[in-house]
Amino acid sequence: MLAPMPLIIFLALAVVFAPGLPRDLPVAVVDLDGSSSSRQIVRMVDGASDVDVTERIPTLSEARQALVARRVYAILLIPSQMEQDLQLGQSPEIIIFSNSQFLTAGGIAARSIGTSVLTFSAGVSVRTLEARGIGIDRALDLVTPIPVQQSPLFNPSLDYIQFLLSSIMPTIMQIFICAAAVLSFSRERHSPNGMARLFRLSRTPERAILGKLMPYTILGMSGLLLGDILLFSYFGASFRGNVFIFFLNGLIFVLACQALGALIAMIARDATGALGMMGLIVAPAFGFAGVSFPRFGMSGFPQAWGAVIPLTPYLELRTDQTLRGAPLEYSLPSMLWLFAQFAVFASLLYVMIRKAAKAPALKTADLELASPEATV
Numbered sequence: 001m002l003a004p005m006p007l008i009i010f011l012a013l014a015v016v017f018a019p020g021l022p023r024d025l026p027v028a029v030v031d032l033d034g035s036s037s038s039r040q041i042v043r044m045v046d047g048a049s050d051v052d053v054t055e056r057i058p059t060l061s062e063a064r065q066a067l068v069a070r071r072v073y074a075i076l077l078i079p080s081q082m083e084q085d086l087q088l089g090q091s092p093e094i095i096i097f098s099n100s101q102f103l104t105a106g107g108i109a110a111r112s113i114g115t116s117v118l119t120f121s122a123g124v125s126v127r128t129l130e131a132r133g134i135g136i137d138r139a140l141d142l143v144t145p146i147p148v149q150q151s152p153l154f155n156p157s158l159d160y161i162q163f164l165l166s167s168i169m170p171t172i173m174q175i176f177i178c179a180a181a182v183l184s185f186s187r188e189r190h191s192p193n194g195m196a197r198l199f200r201l202s203r204t205p206e207r208a209i210l211g212k213l214m215p216y217t218i219l220g221m222s223g224l225l226l227g228d229i230l231l232f233s234y235f236g237a238s239f240r241g242n243v244f245i246f247f248l249n250g251l252i253f254v255l256a257c258q259a260l261g262a263l264i265a266m267i268a269r270d271a272t273g274a275l276g277m278m279g280l281i282v283a284p285a286f287g288f289a290g291v292s293f294p295r296f297g298m299s300g301f302p303q304a305w306g307a308v309i310p311l312t313p314y315l316e317l318r319t320d321q322t323l324r325g326a327p328l329e330y331s332l333p334s335m336l337w338l339f340a341q342f343a344v345f346a347s348l349l350y351v352m353i354r355k356a357a358k359a360p361a362l363k364t365a366d367l368e369l370a371s372p373e374a375t376v
Contacts, residue, residue, distance in 0.1 A: 024052040035083035050112035074109035181261025186271035241321025256310035259345035313338040
């Protein structure tokens with residue numbers, strides 16, 4: 001499972017996120033005015049790439065049923081006599097309802113509809129000022145007295161391939177890498193005479209650790225590299241950092257995950273308990289890594305949990321080197337944090353291995369003293 005399954009899952013997720021951004025999200029319109037101005041608003045909303053006006057419903061109650069039934073993600077309500085109020089210089093209220101249970105889809109639909117309505121409102125204001133004899137340039141200045149320019153520095157296209165897919169792939173790999181280390185060490189740790197056989201073959205704790213983990217290190221790095229090749233070549237994700245630092249960060253990440261998994265296997269009482277403990281620790285890693293919710297806004301418990309999971313510093317440096325193109329001095333603390341995790345996990349694992357190496361030897365000596373041949 002270690003070689004094909006991570007890539008199969010990654011390819012399945014890649015198919016999901018291949019469009020990059022949600023497009024043509026279904027929305028409903030309740031036009032109680034039926035004027036030329038309301039029809040223009042509907043055309044502007046329908047012309048936006050993010051949403052698609054799929055239903056034109058006569059009443060708000062029917063539109064609400066469509067929203068609850070998940071046929072649409074948002075509702076645009078145009079009040080009656082809107083055009084007449086505009087001609088009288090009043091400010092009619094256009095209402096947007098969105099389904100916040102689907103935070104991403106509902107938020108995108110509401111934002112897209114709101115942008116179209118604001119654009120229409122600005123056009124009406126400019127025409128009103130022009131009718132009063134004010135020039136077009138002066139009218140634009142009055143409508144937007146303080147223009148705001150928004151320039152996203154990182155992921156300016158709001159592409160989910162850059163944002164989510166690039167983070168989900170290491171999350172999946174972390175689970176498989178830790179699970180492989182847990183199963184590898186559980187075979188000897190939780191089987192009769194397993195540790196004795198391991199030390200008889202390896203002779204030293206260092207060789208035992210390297211011999212057990214090295215093949216899975218190669219598999220883990222191969223999975224990360226193949227995923228990155230697909231991400232940066234086929235999907236065209238941007239890479240603005242240092243290739244060597246990026247590769248070294250991936251290697252330390254794999255080693256830290258392996259050391260964590262092997263340490264869990266040595267602590268747990270059986271293989272099932274080890275896998276359960278591993279899942280409990282690393283399964284919430286994506287939520288605590290600061291990708292979907294900023295870490296500085298979390299309480300102390302999730303911050304502490306995320307601090308001991310290798311995924312958190314790995315994704316921080318990965319984001320610096322892919323999207324931000326940050327200098328090395330800004331990424332160095334994340335790499336040192338990840339290396340410190342590896343050093344702590346590996347040191348504890350070494351202590352546990354040495355402790356287990358002495359136990360079989362004592363038991364074997366006791367058995368030899370208790371045997372009839374030894375007595376004779």
